[in-house]
Each structure stands twice: as C-alpha cells, then as structure tokens.
Amino acid sequence: MKSIFRYFTSKEGFIAILCYLFTAVFSHLAFAPLSYSYFIWIAPLGLFYIEKKYRGEWKKLLWHGFGFAIAFYAVSFYWIYHMVTVFGGFPWFIATPIFVLSAVFLNLKFPLFLLTFSFLVKRVGKFFPWLASFSMLFAEFFTPQVFPWYFGSVVAENHILSQNAEYASSYGLTVLLFLFSYLLFQFRNPKRILILIKRVRNSKPNADRKLPIKRTGKMWIGFASVLFVFLCYWVNGYYLFRKWEAVSPIGTREVLIVQPNAPLEFRDGRSIVETINSLMKRIDDLSFEGAKDQKVDLIVLPESGVPFFSTNDTEATRLAGIYWEKFESFMKTLALRHKANVFFNELDVGFENDIKTRDALVTYNSSALYNPNGERRGSYQKVFLLIFGEYMPFDWMYALSGQTGKFAEGKSMDLIPYYGTDHNKHAPVRDLEWKDMNFFTPSMVSEYYKENRVDETISGSFLPLICYEVIISEYVRKFKGDPDFIVNVTNDKWYGNTVESFQHHTLGRMRAIEFRKWLVRSTNSGTSVITDHLGRNLNDEFTPIDSSAFLKGTVSIIPGSMTFYRAYGNVLPWFFLFLSALVFGYYVRKSR
Template identity: 20%
Template sequence: MNPWIVRALQLLAGAAFPMALAPFFWWPVGLLSLAIFSLGQMTASSGRSAFGRAWWFGLGQFSTGISWIYVSMHDHGGTPAWLAVPMVGVFAAFLATFPAGWFALRYRLLAQTLSWLTIPVFWFLQEWFRSWFMTGFPWLFAGDAHLSSWLAGWAPVIGSYGISFILVLTVTSVIMAVRARQPVWLLPLLLWPAGLGLQQLEWTSAKGELKVAAVQGNIPQDEKWLRESISPTITAYYQQTAQHWDADLVLWPETAVTILLDQFQPYIDDIGIEAQQTNTTIVTGIPYRYPRGVPLAGEFHNSVVAFGNGEGIYHKQRLVPFGEYVPLEHWIRGLLPFFNLDMSSFLKGQPDQPLLKVGHHSDGQEQLYLIAPYICYEIAYPDLVSEMARQADMLVTVSNDAWFGDSLGPKQHMALAQMRALETGRWLLRATNTGITALVDHKGQLLARLPYEQRGTLTGVAQMREGQTPYMRWGLLPLYILSGLAIVLALLLKRRRLTATWVGH
C-alpha cells in the first residue's frame, strides 16, 4: 500500500480516537481506531515505519483530543488565532512523539515477535510514560472510555491503564483470529464478561455519610481576577453557602477566592464562626503566599483550605505547564501574553501532605472524616489519586474549567474524575466555577450535576467509604510484571528464531 495512504489512515484513525471518550463515549469507535493502529504496527517493516505510523496516529489523536487548549490560548490567553492554531498543532506533534518513540523501540527490540502481545504492552508503556515525563500529561487514555462498559469492572483491579491494555489486546487478538482463522485467538475476549462479573463486587465498604453542597459561582473568566470583582465574588459565594448551613461540607471551586489566603483571613474568621455554629466545614480553593520571615517568603501555592467545623490546607503537587508554572521561565516570559497569565508562577506542593478534616455532628457525637483534595489537573493522575485516597473517606476536586469554555476539555476532565472514583471505590464531590459541578458515587457514576455556565449549588448526601481496592493496594505492579515477562519472552523467541535461521544457513 502507498505509504501516504497508510499515513492518512493512521491520521484519520487517531483523529477518531477521542470520539470514544467523553462526552461521546462511542467506545466501539475507539476499538476500530485501535485496530487500525495495531494493524499498522503489525505490518511495519522497520523501526522507522513503526515510528512514522505511530506518530501520524498520535498527531490525529492529540490534534482533535486536545483542541480545547485553543480556547485558553486564544480566548483567555491573548494569543491571536493565526498563532494559537499552529501552537496547538506543535503541541500535538510533540505529544505524538511519545507513542512513536515507544513503538519504534518495540520494533528495534522485538521486530514482529509476539506482536499480538507486545503491542498491548507497549501501548500501556507509552501511556504510563506520558503520565509522568516532564510533569506528565495523563489525558486521552484508551481505558478512560469505559466508565459504563463491561470493562469498567476492571478499573478497581488494574486501573484505566489495565483497561487500555485489555482494549489493545482485544483488537490484536481479533486480528490474529482473522489471519489464522483459528477461534482460539479470541480467548482474550473473555476478559469482557469477566469485567461484568467484577462489577458485582464491592471492594470498599460504607462507614457513614456527609451532607454535602458544591457551589458553582459562574464568575466570567474575564472578570474573575478584576479588583472590583473581589468583594462581589466573596459575597456571592457566602450568600449561596448561607442557604446550606445544614450541610456538613460546602465545597467552593479552585481559586473561588481571588485574593490570597492571608488577605482572606478576616473573612475566614467571620464566616468560620457561623460555620462552626452550624457544624459546617467550608473547603475552598485559594492562592497561598508564604509570609515574610520564612525562606520562601513571597512565593505562591495553588491551594485549598478547610475552615469552620474542619481544618487543613493542601498545596497542589502536579502543576500545569504554562498555566501554573512556565518551563524555561527566564527565557520565554514576555514573548506572548499567554506566558504571562495571572497566577502562572506557583510552587509545587510536597508529597505526603495531611488530608483535610471534616467533622460530622449527629446525636451529640462528633465523627471526623478525612477528605483527599485534588486541584484541577491533579484528578487526571491515577497514581496520585490512589495514593492519597488510601487513608481518605471521600475525594473532593476543585477546578476552574472556565479557561476552556464549553469545549471537549471540561467533559473529558469530568470523566477522568469519575474514573478515579471508580478506581478507588470512593465517592467524589467536584466543584467548578462554570461547570461541571457534580457528585459521583464509588462506582464512578454521575449522580447529580449542575447545568453548565449557571450559578447554583449542588446538594446531596455522600457516602463515606473505607478499605482499599486491588488497584490502590498493588498499583501498576501486575502490569509491570506482565510487561516484563512479555518482553523477555519475545526477546527469547526472537533470539531463538535468529539462531535457527543462522544454523539453517
């Protein structure tokens, strides 16, 4: 086949890939997309062709899947359209080098030995690598499309990474069955009904309830940081909160308050007294500044703080490049308005921070629950979420997705939060400035949400859960072991074949 036709097919298959994810969830499209990708790798004749085919697929995948970045760059970052479009394209081309590099390595090491098994392995490895390299971009994972399919049962066992592995194994097995005309190759498809069976299991158990409320302020992004908006914003959040003093937990979004924590302290003192009287804990996103007299004086964190009938402060650990910090800051700040956005120079929070504490008062008894908080992008990281969730009774996440308008971004972000709830067997409450504000149960199902770009408060009763899912306990260890064994077996088979060929000559 003409090489350019092959590249075009890979590009189109990659461009269709995000249709399997939120908000469409057309996961059969994802299977077809992965089938075209896998077939391209199975027929590659060199490391160079393997790299090229994976790169074209990745270019299509990321060009459509992260197109929402354009909104933040152009609509809110001041970058002209003629420059924002190619910048998104350059970012997509860069991300495409990750799968391309891993599949080129696969061919160099293994050629087409056990391709039906090693292609799923290297798909997992490239997703895993992308989740942490250069702070990571754990977005557009194949497994995230399966919140509601039979494979959802595997999420608490092997996470979304494991579901991705099963998906690619599904298509490579079908390809081998068609090629060999032997039904035995279809045995991996039994993993699908097995997932349905796993859905019937309860990995965690209930230990109590909290009455919760999540406030969606719907402050326009172009007004949010204006000085004259500070007082009206605080008033709006207080007024909405005051209607729900019967709640145990009231959650405000990321940077709901656009002044620093030390500047907001007088409000905390006043509102906190009222919250304590009603046994309510308020958790809000707010920037934190180190005070004078300490080594980090004047430096900032993107943070959440709990006050009222609870306590705690958390500093964000996983920062968004160019949004919360600027790589190579000394060289590129000032080149474009996008590199000079407000609050784009945060420090990274330390690991092992204490969880937030929320009190629950009932029948004269005070019960203390631990809440694991995640700020915006952090909810996309399976490892971070599962690690913090081990001691947590519930998850909360705050975000300001107004940067991306009514695009694919906020919908994908919400689905990632649902997958984290499913992986950890924990309920999750999410508050955003403009949407999507929602309550999710421990099965990853969306129980309630507020309309997009409307001011309102979501209320509900969240179940506290205890215990650990297999994924929380073992993480990626099973996939590491499986991947290592598959690669070693393929290397041995390749060596044996080469030896047999050499002896035959």
Template identity: 20%
Template sequence: MRTLFQPFMEKRFLRLFFIGIIAGALSVFAFAPFSFWPAIATSIAGFSWLLSQSKSHREAAWFGFSIGLGYFGAGVSWIFVSIANYGQVGLALSLFITFAFITVLSTFNALAGYLCSRLFLFTPTLSKSFIISLTFLFTEYLRSHLFTGFPWLLAGYSMEKSPLFELSPIGGIWLLTFACLLSFSVPISLFLAKKDEWKKEMISLLAVILLWGTGVFLSINNIQWVIEKDTIKTTLVQGNLKQNEKWLVEQASKSLSYYQSATMDHLDSDLVIWPETAITYLYHQVENHLKPFQHVLMESNTTLITGIPYYNQENERYHNSIWAMGEGFGLYFKQRLVPFGEYVPFANYVGKLLDLFGMPMSTFSAGERNQPVLQAREWGVAAFICYEIVYPELVRSLVKDSDFLITVSNDGWFGDSFGPVQHLQIAQFRAKETGRYVVRSTNTGISAIIDHNGHITAQAPQFIRTTLTAPIKTTMGTTPYVQYGNLVVITLILLMVLLQGLSFLQKTKQ
C-alpha cells in the same frame, strides 16, 4: 531530513497516512461526551493494520504518528479554546501552539510504531497483538509521566460504559488501558497471522476473554470492594465567573460576598465546597477577615472547603491551595502544576516570553509530597486541585487516610468544549479505582458528585451560577488497586510472556 520525509513522495504512503489520521480522529467518539466505547477500535485496530502495511521501521513510525495526529487533534482540541481565548497571542500563533502540542503528543504514537516494527523482528516468542499492546502501554506511560506528564485520553478511559470498567478497582486505569489495547489489536493480528503464529495469538485472545469475562462477572454480581458508612449532606457552590473577569481586583470582593451568601443559605449542610481559587485574595489577606464567618460555620457544625491562593512569606513562594475552615481544618498545596497556566517552564531563562496567560496563577510553586489529608469534622478528605485528579498514582497515595475525595477545578478556560466533560469522566475512574466518593466543585461546571462505583449521582449544569446539594457517603476499606497498585497488570503481562515463551519453546522442539 530528506530521508525522514521521503515516504511522503509516495501516493500509497500518503493514502495510508490519511487513513491513519481518520482512524485516530474517529476514536474521539469513544470518550465523553459521546462515550461510545467501540469507537476506540478505529485507532487501535487501525494502528495494528497500518503496521502490517509498513515497508520499513520509518514508515511504521510515521503511521503511528498519523494515528496520533487524528487522535489528539480531535480529542484535545479544547487546548485551542484556552489558548485562543486567553493566551494573548492571536489566532495564528494559537493554531501553531495547538498544532505543536498535538505533534508532541503524536510522537509517542510514532515511538510505539517504531518499537513495534523492531520488536516484530527481534521477539519471535511474542504475538504481534501482545507486542502492540505492551509497546503502546509503555509509550502511554511515558506520555503520562515525562515532563510532568499528560495522562489524558488514555485508551482505558473509553471503557467507562463497558464491562471492563468493573476492572478499575482491581488494576486501575493501566489495567483497563492494557485490556482495551489487547482487545482491539487481537482481531486484526489473528486475521493477518500466519499458521505458525496462531498459537501465540490464541494466548492473547484467551487473555481478552478472561478480562472481559471477569468484567461481566463483577458487573452481574455487583461486587463491592468497600463498605458504606456515614452520610454527609454536601453543597457545592458554582460561582460561574467569566475567566477574563475572575482575577480583576474589583471582582474579588463581589465574588467572595456571593460565595459567603450562598453558603449562609446552606448552613444545614455538613459540608460546603467552593471551587478552585474561589477566593482570589491571598490566604493571609482574608484569614482574619473571615473569622466571624468561620464562627458562624462552627456554630452550625459546617465545614467549608475552598480553593485559595497562598503566599509563603518565608520562602516567598505562591501556592494554589485548598483550605478547610469552620468545623474543619487543614491546608493542601497543589503538587502537579499545569505548565504555562500555573508556572512558566525555564522561567529564569525565558522570563515572561512563554507566559501565555499573563495571570497571577503563572507564578505558583508546587507543594510538598506526602501532605496530610484535610479534616472535615471527623472525616479525612483527600483533596486534589483541577488537573491533579488525572494522576492515578497521586490519588492512590492519599486514599488510605481518607473517607472521601474532593477535587476543585476551574474549567472556565476551556469553554463549551470536550475538556470539562472529559475531565469529569476521568474523575469517575478515580472514584471507581479507589472505592471513594469524589466530590467535584468547579467554577463554571461541571460540578458533580460521583459515588464509589464511578456513577454520577448529582450534577449541576454548566455556565450557571447555582448550588448543588446532595448526600455523599464515606466508605471504609481499600480496593485491590489501592492496596497493590499496578501489580495486577504487571503480573498479567509477565504471565502472558511466560505462556507465549513456553508456546514458542514447545514449537521449536517439535
């Protein structure tokens, strides 16, 4: 342990470690609500430069960790809002849990630093910028998949306002992340490169030029990957219930009455969407009660889609679900649950010890894979609940059978923090990747409609009880990303490995 923390005894190391924290923290300005994409350079270029200053593999890992502390400390600070306001654990423990979470995320950056330092020595055929980008991409992929994953603040999400955003339908968020990492590590690597390293770095530079050039070309020519079909008049109902009141027994009837009343005012809409668990009664408790309301919806040719908790009496499991009724049908059970919010990990061993929120939601079970899409009249609807929209592979798996996407959420947990706006930004990428409209209905906001190009066409203000009515369009066809997944980014990586390997062989023969 003493050896692990030994670098902290040196002033030089502490100075560089602090620089890493600042460089990582400044990257928060690259994401929503700021969306100043060049700011992502501070963490990526800072990481590249700090690696050049490290004297050992251990130092490289610590410098990567420092970038992560700043990056996630600033970027996911909204976690603290949720735990402090609703976690029932007090201020001190809320700070500790938040710091522990940020520390865990930062270990992936530490792993990237360590692997880079090792690979610099053992892979002389590859440029340093390529090693940095590929290694970081690998650890980001790990972070997004291990233990249900946390695919938040991927570097590619900072590219929404840049030409690289146009690459989303081709290679998805992983192509954008790789392109972003390569773009901001190449300048530092070129500046620090020795004479015999220039040729390899130039291959990385050419890849960057190709990626940005393709993005500019697609942007200028307004290339469309799908064809617009039907127009659907859609209404989102935003109840704006306070999180600490949402699950109160006395609130359930009042809440349901409001949503029904707001819907009755918009029966001229083809589709009405209520947020995640807008109905706090269980499905079997209200199914019969809502049959007269369903009849009214069918008479007006209106589909209602709402979030509702579901209890399966056969296996005694609860599900966070979405229900289509009226002139539509289907139930969807959430597949990706939020640890501690919707289920308690290792609950059989720790009981309620780790149940931070003490809510009915904390006993949900995950739904099966390969669930069919919902039906809204003749249209197929791929539905996702809250956090699920951040999983590109999950969204991609349901797109081919859908005409548009919906995501229902309750971001009331995160108050007036970066969380809801970052969540909305991620949904924009799912729309761009898949060539489908994304309709986002939330309890406290931000409710919005996103077109198939990833642009927000209508948006409701936060923390207001309101409705939002706007048209959406169905689309036909699939994007290259939906068709081929990550094949594009994998092919690009293999091609760069081949070209740099050939460059190295040519150099050894001279």
C-alpha cells in the same frame, strides 16, 4: 515540504489521513462526553493498518506516528489551542505551532508504538495481539504526557470493565483493548475466519498435513488465549461490580457543591470591585438556595472560586497584600449560619526558609477548611503543580505568558479532618449575608453567632486534591490514612465551553474505582459532579458548563482502607511488561 504535500495529495497519502482520522474520531466518540465506549474496540485499527502497510520502514512509521498524534489532538484535545490563546494570550500564528508541537511531543506514544510493534512483528513473527498490547503499554509507560490520557481510560467508560482498574489501573485496560482490537484486525476479512474453520474441518493426522495442522493449532491457541483473557476481564469486572454494589456504607454525608463561575482575569477592563462583589453575592445566594431547609455537612467551593485572595491572616499574607478581611468574615459566616464545614480554595503565602522579606515570599495554591463553628482548621497546599499553568520550567519563560502563575509546591500530603455537629439545635439569630460583611470583622461574626455555637467532634477525613492532581493516580495513592471520600476542586474555565471538563472528570473518576471511595468534584464553571465508588455519576447529574449553579448530594462512606491498586500501584501492568519483554526478547535474540 513539497514531497510531503505531494504524498498527502496522492491516493496513498489520502488513505493514511483516513487512518489517522479513523483512530482519532472513534477514540473521541468513545471518550467523554459522548462516551460511546464500544467504538474504542475499533479505534486502533487505523494504527494497525499503517503498521502493516509500512512494516520495517522506520522513517515512514515515525512520520505516520506524528500524523496520528496531530489528528488525535485536533479531534479530542482541540481545547488546548483554546487554552493557549485564552490563558496564554498568544495570537493564532504563535498558538498554532505551539499546539502542533505539543500534540507531537505529548503523543510520542503513537510513533513509539508503531516502531516498537513493527520491530517485534518482524523479529518475533508470532503472538501478534500480545505484541500489540505490549507495544502500546510500553509506549504509554515511557512517553511524556502533561494531561495523562491512556487508551485504557476510554475502555473504562464501560462500567463493568472499569472495575478491573481496582487491580490493574488504566494500563491494564489498555492491554485488554489492544489484545482484542488486534484480533479484530486479523479477522477483518471474514474469508480468513472461513478459511481457518475449513482447515480445521479438513485436517487429517497424516505426514503430509503435520505442518498445516501444527500451524492451524497454534492459530487457534492464540485466538483462544485472547478470548479467554477478554472473558476474564468481563467476569472479574462483573464480580467486582456486584461485590462493591452490595457493600453497605458505614455512614453518609450531605454535601453541597457551589459553582460560582468566577472570572479568570480582568484584562477586558471590567471593574474588579464590582465583579468581586457580584461574585460574592452569587456564592451567598447559591449557598442559601442549596442549603435551605436541609442540613449540610460540607460545603465545597472550587479552585479559584474567589480568586486572588486569602483568609489566612499572617505576616506573609499581609505583606503580599492578599489577605482580605471580608473574605475571612464571609467564610466564617457560611460555616456558622449553616452549621457546616466549608472547604474552599485560596491563595496562601509563606516565607521561604523563614526569611521574612518580600523577596522571600512564596505563593501556594491552597485549600482550607472552616469547621461548623467558623474556625479555621486544616489546609492543603497543592503539591503536584501543572507545568505551563502554575510554573514554568525556566525563569525566562515567564515573560512569554503573563497569566502563568509562579507557585511553590506544598509539602504535606495529609488528609483533611472534618467535623460533625447536632443540626437539630437552632438559635434565634438572623442569618448574616454578604452585604453585612461591610460592617462585620471576623471576630464580630464569631461574636454575633456565639449563641449559635454547637458541640463538635471529628467525624472523619477526606482526601483533598486540587485540579490536575486527581488524574495522577500514582500521586494520589501516596496519601496516607483511610479517607471517607475524595474532594477535587478545580477550575476548568480556562478551556471554555469545550469537552475538556468532561474529559478531566472521566480521567479523575478512575480514582473512585481504584480507592473505592466516593469522589466530590467541585468546579468553578462546570461541570461539577458526585461519583460513587463504582465510577457512576450520582443521578447522572452534571452542572452546566460556563454557568453558576449548585449541586447537592448524599455521599456514602465505604468501609475498607486498602484496595489492591492503592497498596501496590501499577505492579500488574509492570509485571506484564517485564514478563513479555523476557519472552519477546528471547524470540528477538533467536531470530538473529
């Protein structure tokens, strides 16, 4: 410990800290919500400096990798500490080591990059920008991450370059970043550029200059190869941007997002009854305000928009005590009075292996759809659960945090059909409100609106995702069929008024580009947004964080069911990794 303190108080240690902060701060500035994407091109320079200074000193490179990991998390992912204290309920003296350990374990890409890059530079001794790209891609592929963040995701803040994700995903943009960034690092001293130009100008084809000419020529070839790839990304991105911008939608849907700002829990002693009633009234008012005087095809409530309850009246939900008749009546009312599909999140419960006992109950994080006639139709149970949030890897760990859920994985990955109606047909009936639910059962609501029933047909389908699932690209592409758009319901309230919600969306918006489908993001407490198939946020309009609000927008249905990424996934990054491994492996073997 003393030696570490002595090192970081020395000039050498101070420079190392500056390098950590350089990479962390410029990555943060390039990432959401600031999104100054041009800063990302210089962010890796801190990594390159440390690698060059300690090249071949494996132990030092490993420790410096941990330093980058902690600095990066402290600057951009500080909200994880907030989650550990608020969600987990841990005091600061426990939350701090949890934060540091998670920062190291979930950012092993930094030490792995430094070690891999340094090894290849020593053994290969050429192709430096390509070695850098290979090393970071290798590190991103083979290190664990709970909240997947890749350098390419930040490059994608540039709307032109982000279009390349349709083919190469975020990983392909990581390759581009480290190619070009290392080129900048090599020419960080302007004198090197002048020397290179002078060598070419003064080169003569005689025997004395064969070796310098050959070396200089290789340098120019390497320099030109990087610029050529860089140019190709820009040209292809521009082509794809213009191509998809010109595509005419085959239809549109009016979508209303309701952001109710539901409470997380009731540990502060508040009245559950009063709070839930206030929440339902808020949803009622926001729905009225958002849908008044205009047709709405789909109303979307977020994850945990109405916590702890279910509208699914089954033996299992009644045994678990989570079915709430008023909740079902209210969801039917929203659908019937607005003649709209209503998609909302709830708890659902089933019996494991059809054993109908309390011990066999399993809980699902579920979202369900009511059609415009107030009938329950499709539902989706979350499949990709969040570790430490929705499950613990070991049973004994549940005692550490009473807030961690114990959910089962859903099985179905089907699209959710939604329904269309004639909004021009009106029936002379007074609209029911939340306060009326004290006197109306679900069947009474249906009877009340029976004159308001309309003919309906299946208009299409959407791809449902709950919370964290939207940032797992390889998971999302497993859904079958051709959705009209993507709907992501999430609850980011656990992270408070931090940048997490913007970062969550930035990573999720890549699915809109990969699938060329619009994305509807409905959050409990902000920020909700609608993103088009080019990755642009509709009217650049976000709902405010930690507040109740609604957002209404027209979602376009883009024709075409299969992009390259959706069909083949990360095949191009894997091909680059494999081909590079063969080439660099040859030189490593040759250097023995």
